[in-house]
Amino acid sequence: MNSSLHHRLSPSLQVALAKRQRETGQSIEEIVEAALGQYLEVDEETIFQTSTISALVEGVNKGDLTVGELVTHGNFGLGTFDDLDGEMVLLxxxxxxxxxxxQAYAVAESAKTPFATVTFWEADRTVVLNxxxxxxxxxxYLDTLLPSDNIFYAIKVEGSFEFVKTRSVARQVxxxxxxxxxxQQPVFEFHQVQGTLVGFWTPTYMQTVNVPGYHFHFLTQDRRQGGHLLDCRIGQVTIGIDDTPQMRMALPNTSDFLAADLSKDTREELHQSEK
Ligand SMILES: [Zn+2]
Incomplete structure (x- = not known):
């Protein structure tokens, strides 16, 4: 089916659409997509993830999910690759x-991930911040945009950044x-750069499943550089929040995952590794 649509809107809808565009900074396409999604109830509002963050803490660094399969569950997200070979961003x-x-590299569909979290991006709220x-x-500030601490949110922060500090993990044995x-993580600093933070907010009670609180990966606008966000200072940005109250987990059917002891409290190690 062809995804482009030509339709003449009524004058009152045109006025309302222009008003929403001014208020939120969203494109007409984004507003129409979100509105249709809500009307037709097709937005799944679901986080999909493979494996658990505590398995990654425990060194289960090979997965059985390919990137080709992963993108059937979302068009927005983050994660890593087998052997922790760098940071993943899906945008x-x-x-x-x-x-x-x-540096950012294209990825083969056959590449595998031991941990990734994705969703189909559909902003429920958008704010321009300068x-x-x-x-x-x-x-x-983001805390004020999240109505509850008890569901997941996908979050996109797009625009100009005065400063961004990232890291990327090197491939491990x-x-x-x-x-x-x-x-030993290599750290990178960007100054006066355009780009996007792609990330999630995860409830504290899910802390063995995913990284609790905020977790972002940064990608420059030219999509050539980035990494796991350590620090930043924003300029003018558009913030999108996608409420995602549902979750699907696909646990790896690998001997490493099945044999791992995931009963331990990994909070301290995770905090040191990710913050
Ligand atoms: Zn990360």
């Missing part, structure tokens, strides 16, 4: 591998614990 359906040189907030101030893999 507008395109998967990029941000390797330990800080304040030079640092990362902790940005998180405090088998079974390296996350904390050891991130101990």
């Amino acid at each position: 507008d359906g395109e998967v990029l591998q941000l390797k330990s040189d800080g 304040q030079p907030l640092d990362y902790s101030q940005l998180q405090a 088998e079974q390296t614990r996350l904390i050891d893999a991130t101990a």
